[in-house]
Amino acid sequence: MNPASPAQSATVSSAPAGVPAVRLVGVTKAFGSGRSAVHALRGVDMVVPGGQLLMLVGPSGCGKTTLISIISGVLNADGGVAEVFGVDWSTLNGGRKTVRRGELIGFVFQQFNLIHTLTALENVSVPLLVRGVDRHEANDRAAQALKDVGLGERMNVPPSSLSGGMQQRVAIARALVGQPRLLVCDEPTANLDGQTGQMVMELIHTAARSNDPTGQPRVVIVVTHDSRIFHYADRIEEMEDGRLKSRPSQVILDEAKHIPHYDKPSPDSGEES
Amino acid sequence: MERIAIKMLVGDRAKYLSLVFGLAFAVLLIAQQGSIFLGLMLRSTGFLQNIAQPDLWISDPHIRYIADVRPLNDHDLYRVRSIPGIAWAVPFFAARTMVDLPDGTYKSVQLIGIDRSTLIGQPPDMTEGRLEDLRLVDAVLVEESARPKLGHVKVGDILKLNDKRAKIVGFCRAKLGFESNAIIYTTYDNAVRFTPTGRKRMTFILAKAKPGEDPQLIAAAVNRLPDLGAFTLEEIRWRTVQFILIETGIGINFGITVLLGFIVGLVVSAATFYQFTLENLRHFAVLKAIGARTSMLVKMILLQALVVGLIGYGIGVGLAGAFSLIGRKPGAELAVFFPWQLMVVSLVAMILTVSVGSLLSLRRVITLEPAVVFK
Numbered sequence: 001m002n003p004a005s006p007a008q009s010a011t012v013s014s015a016p017a018g019v020p021a022v023r024l025v026g027v028t029k030a031f032g033s034g035r036s037a038v039h040a041l042r043g044v045d046m047v048v049p050g051g052q053l054l055m056l057v058g059p060s061g062c063g064k065t066t067l068i069s070i071i072s073g074v075l076n077a078d079g080g081v082a083e084v085f086g087v088d089w090s091t092l093n094g095g096r097k098t099v100r101r102g103e104l105i106g107f108v109f110q111q112f113n114l115i116h117t118l119t120a121l122e123n124v125s126v127p128l129l130v131r132g133v134d135r136h137e138a139n140d141r142a143a144q145a146l147k148d149v150g151l152g153e154r155m156n157v158p159p160s161s162l163s164g165g166m167q168q169r170v171a172i173a174r175a176l177v178g179q180p181r182l183l184v185c186d187e188p189t190a191n192l193d194g195q196t197g198q199m200v201m202e203l204i205h206t207a208a209r210s211n212d213p214t215g216q217p218r219v220v221i222v223v224t225h226d227s228r229i230f231h232y233a234d235r236i237e238e239m240e241d242g243r244l245k246s247r248p249s250q251v252i253l254d255e256a257k258h259i260p261h262y263d264k265p266s267p268d269s270g271e272e273s
Numbered sequence: 274m275e276r277i278a279i280k281m282l283v284g285d286r287a288k289y290l291s292l293v294f295g296l297a298f299a300v301l302l303i304a305q306q307g308s309i310f311l312g313l314m315l316r317s318t319g320f321l322q323n324i325a326q327p328d329l330w331i332s333d334p335h336i337r338y339i340a341d342v343r344p345l346n347d348h349d350l351y352r353v354r355s356i357p358g359i360a361w362a363v364p365f366f367a368a369r370t371m372v373d374l375p376d377g378t379y380k381s382v383q384l385i386g387i388d389r390s391t392l393i394g395q396p397p398d399m400t401e402g403r404l405e406d407l408r409l410v411d412a413v414l415v416e417e418s419a420r421p422k423l424g425h426v427k428v429g430d431i432l433k434l435n436d437k438r439a440k441i442v443g444f445c446r447a448k449l450g451f452e453s454n455a456i457i458y459t460t461y462d463n464a465v466r467f468t469p470t471g472r473k474r475m476t477f478i479l480a481k482a483k484p485g486e487d488p489q490l491i492a493a494a495v496n497r498l499p500d501l502g503a504f505t506l507e508e509i510r511w512r513t514v515q516f517i518l519i520e521t522g523i524g525i526n527f528g529i530t531v532l533l534g535f536i537v538g539l540v541v542s543a544a545t546f547y548q549f550t551l552e553n554l555r556h557f558a559v560l561k562a563i564g565a566r567t568s569m570l571v572k573m574i575l576l577q578a579l580v581v582g583l584i585g586y587g588i589g590v591g592l593a594g595a596f597s598l599i600g601r602k603p604g605a606e607l608a609v610f611f612p613w614q615l616m617v618v619s620l621v622a623m624i625l626t627v628s629v630g631s632l633l634s635l636r637r638v639i640t641l642e643p644a645v646v647f648k
Contacts, residue, residue: 065647065648068647069644069647072562074561074562074642074643074644074646074647075642075644094567095566095567095568098561098564098565098566098567098643099564099566101562101563101564102563102564102565103564106563107559107562107563107646109559109646109647113555113556113559113646115277115281115284115556115559116284116285117280117281117283117284117285118277118280118281118284122277122280126277126560126563127563127564129274129277130274130560130563130564130565130569131564135276158284174563178563178564186647
């Protein structure tokens with residue numbers, strides 16, 4: 001586990017007092033109906049306090065992506081309660097949910113999901129423009145966000161002329177430019193080589209260690225298969241068949257160390273140019 | 274976000290150009306085929322296009338179109354002249370005849386015979402020679418575009434019209450008729466001589482109301498005379514157009530062509546725009562996920578549709594306009610008429626096309642689940 005981790009073995013029972021960043025109670029979700037229904041989530045309970053970098057791990061099809069979709073409000077749960085910073089998503093209509101999502105959450109995707117006809121700077125400015133921020137101010141803040149991820153010199157090029165690692169850094173800048181309180185990352189290192197993946201995780205880890213605009217510690221949830229990055233987690237939750245397995249994070253991490261490609265980063269890990 | 278929408282649109286050059294040119298082609302087809310259709314309709318009115326002086330065109334009352342005429346007697350002219358309120362009434366002759374060319378071949382020509390004394394019915398413009406020389410013996414004027422058709426004739430050359438000698442005394446400019454035959458002007462007397470006919474020789478009587486007299490009342494008076502009908506220019510023009518549209522099948526055939534152009538353009542453009550949206554669906558889902566409301570995405574798509582539609586419309590109408598300029602050149606065989614109403618029709622067609630394309634796209638974007646960003 002990361003040495004700076006404040007909550008190495010946080011569990012539902014150890015949720016902090018006050019309003020948690022994420023609170024899930026009995027969340028269920030099924031796709032389809034009748035006999036052909038696929039039960040992606042079968043009653044998930046989870047509390048994520050502020051300042052935590054949580055990793056959701058588990059085999060393909062276990063419900064990880066469905067879970068973060070519900071947490072981030074892009075998918076409705078069939079049953080249970082899904083609250084983010086004290087707001088139950090099910091109480092918001094489509095428009096209010098969209099606006100709140102834009103204010104609270106930043107996204108990093110496996111496929112980067114950058115708009116290839118825009119420059120890196122324009123891509124990063126989009127979340128601000130969506131919120132109605134003036135174009136010049138949006139550009140200034142986007143430029144700063146790109147500098148923060150080490151791409152100050154490449155901001156006016158389209159994503160297609162950047163390497164995979166650089167594109168993911170642009171995506172991280174886009175996710176962070178709006179100062180989200182919750183950062184949701186779906187397989188952020190899956191399409192990257194080991195060294196670049198570590199570089200990207202360093203940025204995500206740094207984001208997790210910084211405060212959001214309200215002065216509260218930011219929350220980061222990472223869905224991953226990549227055991228090489230498990231050590232960045234403050235807490236690891238393992239999913240199987242739509243449920244959380246109640247295994248301590250340290251056990252999962254210890255197991256990952258026995259996987260041949262487990263690779264703790266060296267302090268001077270770099271990235272391709 | 275408008276800038277972002279535009280950059281999303283134009284950033285992918287290949288798709289953007291295929292969209293623009295798909296629309297431009299649709300508009301071009303509609304405007305160009307429409308302008309040819311209107312041009313042909315205008316041409317179908319033949320020599321009517323060149324004559325503006327009379328208030329009334331008097332002929333057989335059952336006339337169906339300009340070239341389908343039962344000639345009048347000479348004494349019909351005197352009957353018309355006797356109607357109170359008539360300022361003048363002059364004979365007018367129009368018939369198709371043959372001209373022998375020096376190389377042994379022959380050509381059909383439209384022979385126009387106008388009143389010798391007043392020269393009413395004269396060509397709109399003279400390009401060489403004097404109009405008054407038409408009063409000389411055997412004199413004819415040849416319409417400019419007929420020069421090459423008649424073997425590059427010049428002033429002073431002799432033509433043979435039905436074996437009768439005709440001397441070219443000048444050239445003029447006039448609009449061609451439906452068959453695009455060469456037009457030859459002469460006096461009424463010469464025309465009758467060049468083209469032997471029966472007892473009835475007069476194609477039309479051209480009449481003018483006295484100042485202050487109502488041409489409609491005079492027309493009613495003419496209509497009361499046996500075997501005579503009076504028409505205004507618009508009435509006779511409309512009879513001709515109706516005949517061409519309904520009796521010849523040209524209307525339905527051109528209508529189908531224009532409709533097919535519209536349908537092909539609509540389907541291609543709507544499908545291309547829809548495809549463009551589908552390919553950007555993931556980006557729209559990302560925008561939705563990061564806080565863009567559906568109304569914002571709707572505005573973006575409508576803006577993209579409007580931009581691509583207006584550019585496509587501009588190119589299409591521009592090309593159709595350039596095409597019509599070619600058709601307006603003197604002597605051009607192309608019959609083109611491009612009024613502003615046709616531009617409006619093309620604009621409506623374009624709006625309909627992009628509306629269909631953007632409605633399909635909007636349906637997908639409005640129902641789009643942002644959760645697809647994780648797939």
